[in-house]
Amino acid sequence: MELRHLTGFVAVAEELHFGRAAARLHMSQSPLSQQIRRLEHDLGVELFDRNTRTVQLTAAGRIFLDHARKVLASAKVAQRAARAAGRGEIGEVSLGFAGTSSAVLLPLLAKAVAVELPGVELSLHGPHYSAETVSRVGAGVLDMGFATVPSARGLHTRLVRQDRLMLAVSTTHSLSARKSVRLEELAGERFVAFPSGRGSEVRELSVRSCLEAGFSPAIAQEAPDSFSLLALVAAGVGIALVVEAARSIRLDRVAFVPLAGEAPKLPVCLVWRRAEESEVLRAVLEVAKRTLRPLD
Known part of the structure; x- marks a missing residue:
């Protein structure tokens, strides 16, 4: 028949x-x-x-x-x-994400994909530190991901955001009412930071920036994620250097203060494998290219 x-x-x-x-x-x-x-x-x-x-x-x-x-x-x-x-209009794309920067980018991309590619499902995985996201994309576990790395071996990278460092302090801290603060003013403070050795680009940039300002930050407590880190800041355990996207996490008793001068920036990139671009992945990448544009 x-x-x-x-x-x-x-x-x-x-x-x-x-x-x-x-x-x-x-x-x-x-x-x-x-x-x-x-x-x-x-x-x-x-x-x-x-x-x-x-x-x-x-x-x-x-x-x-x-x-x-x-x-x-x-x-x-x-x-x-x-x-x-x-044509890449139907299928599934697995997307890894890392940290608060992704929390700003994810809704923008998800909404655009839902409108332009209604037959495509974004399967979200995370949050993970950038190194883990890059590793999973490179191993083929994930199709693509957001990561705070300027480049990654064997992967395509596209800059989609520049996140400035800023200060997070308790609202009871003397610096909370300042319009801006210089990094060198933080030399005597106790810091809360992400764990070392976990591939946190925010921690590495924060420590490097403090060293360039002439001091080594005294880290009093480590926190596994942005919410926990800011909760410790709110409790007065220490201050923290965070990316500006962390302001999307709204906690009482936390104030965000810009750094004076040219604040250090963390590049946020979309990463994907060079050799394995399916039609549906290409379609999502095109949507991302139109939707996510880095700001200075």
Whole structure:
């Protein structure tokens, strides 16, 4: 049984005339009649009562007509789905993310993908530190990810955000009411920071910036994530250098103070494998290119 046989059968069943059905299908009547006879042979039943003047469906033909229409409709849906998948309009893309910078970017990208590619699902994984996200993308566990790295071996990177460092302090701290603060003013303070050795680019940039300002930060407590870190700041355990995107986490008793002068910046990039760009991944990357534009 072939789809073209079902198409011919439905045309004859709806027209109840072989000549009109053949014209509708842009074919001659003889091949259409042969298709119907072959279909009846395959099924082992007669689908039409024929005489020299009329064509009528048999009881079997009437039952078969409903099923034939459903099969042809399903085939059209499958055809459209396959073509859409070939254009990258249907599928799943796994996306890893790291830290608060991603929390700003994720909603923008997810909304744009939902509008422009409604058949594409973003499967979200995280939050992880940037090094872990890069590792998972490189290993093929994830299709793409947000990471605070300027480059990654074997991966494509596209800059999508520049996050400035700023100071987070308790609202009871003497620096909380300042319009800005110089890094060197923080030399005697106790700091809260992300763990060392976990691939936190925020910690590395913070420590490096303090060293360039002439002091080594005294880290009193480590925190595994941005929410915990800011909770410790709110409790007065210490101050912290965070990226400006951390302001999206709203906690009572935390004040954010800009750094004076040219604040250090953390590049946030979209990363993906060079050798494995599927059509659906290319489609999502195009949406990201239009949606996520880095600001100075």
